Amino acid sequence: MRVFPVLAALATGFLPGLISQAASAAERQPFEIVKEWEVERTIGDTSANPCLMTYAYEDKEDNNAANAVVFALQGSSAVLVLVYQGWDFDKEEQVKVPLYLDKKPIKVKTTWIGDGKTLRTQLPDSVVPDLLAAKTVILRFEDSDADFKIPNFAAGYEALRRCDAAPVKPVATAPQAAPAHPPASPAPAPLPSQQRIAAYIVSLSVQRVLRECDIPSTNKERAGVDARMAALQPEMAPLEAQLKSEIQKNGTHCPGPDKQAEFQAVMRKVIDLSPEELVATLEKPPASPPAAPAAPDSKL
Known part of the structure; x- marks a missing residue:
């Protein structure tokens, strides 16, 4: 989604989703950017896999349509989210479509869940070696293929693992000795509507x-x-x-x-x-x- 379609999308309800995403994005903090993959850590997530990696680009062969690939580990599973400007799925729409990595079919039973311009699914982490070797994620629909580039996935994946393994930064605690009458902390400014x-x-x-x-x-x-x-x-x-x-x-x-x-x-x-x-x-x-x-x- 580029700038001018953002304006037109206001009436379709996509912009409120962007606003909600932006407002909640403060809950993630940047960890590292490696070869166009942006790795972020979810603040407050104490699980073994608090991080995700994102690669966003415009497809010059598709009228500069916006695309994005989001990947995260989740225990013994992997979460894969694909974003394409041209999609318009119903919320929680179930989509069954074969997955290919380059020309290799990934023979796992999975259902993709649609929501507007995104499809997401959960895969066994056994697909990670295939992802590391691939350059393209392909969904093979009946009428056409949806191709998503994943250049330098291995470099992004290494950064993701570093992020997952990094210790949580301790929260600064107040000193033991406090003034008898400490100044009142200003209330945080409310977020705009x-x-x-x-x-x-x-x-x-x-x-x-x-x-x-x-x-x-x-x-x-x-x-x-x-x-x-x-x-x-x-x-x-x-x-x-x-x-x-x-x-x-x-x-x-x-x-x-x-x-x-x-x-x-x-x-x-x-x-x-x-x-x-x-x-x-x-x-x-x-x-x-x-x-x-x-x-x-x-x-x-």
Whole structure:
């Protein structure tokens, strides 16, 4: 999913999922990035496998469609999640499809679980040697194959094992001797509402398109978008790094000639409307065309 589809996806319900993911991503911390595989550790997970590895890319042979592969160990099993921009599965939809690693069929009985643009499954960890030797994960549907690149999987897997084996950092404890009247700790700032987070994501996406694409715009319009971003940034501070990371992973897609008018309309809403009004407007379904007038009664 790239920047401009993010804007259109607001009405389909995908953006709230992105917001939820970004808001909860604070529960994971980066461990290591090895040859484009990003390894993260789930904070507070005391199991033997608290880490996961992710490789995200755009497929130039598929109109730069966004793809991602997520892998984690879970005891004697392995969890594999595939993400593809073009999918649209029902939540918890069960999909039975053969799995290939390069040209080798993986003969394990498994059911994939769909949810929007993702499919996930649990495999025996006996498939790990095949994954280490493979360059492509393939799901063989009846009408076509879904290919996912996994370059340098072995390097990412080694980092994943290091992450799983790394000791948990101890939580700093308060000193034994405390002042008689310690100053009260300030209450943590509440997270902004999902509406305001959504408005920030839309504004950030518009800002990136204006900066990176050849889009007709005036200095006043660009300044208006920058001003909207500046107004929202203070309250987005706890989430800003993750939100920007998610947008960065998805890349920037410049609207084509047939989409520029739609982009201009969204840009004007970012500038002119409050965050709540912006999200409410973008969530409205497109207006239905007026009904054609009734034909005259031929019997008269």
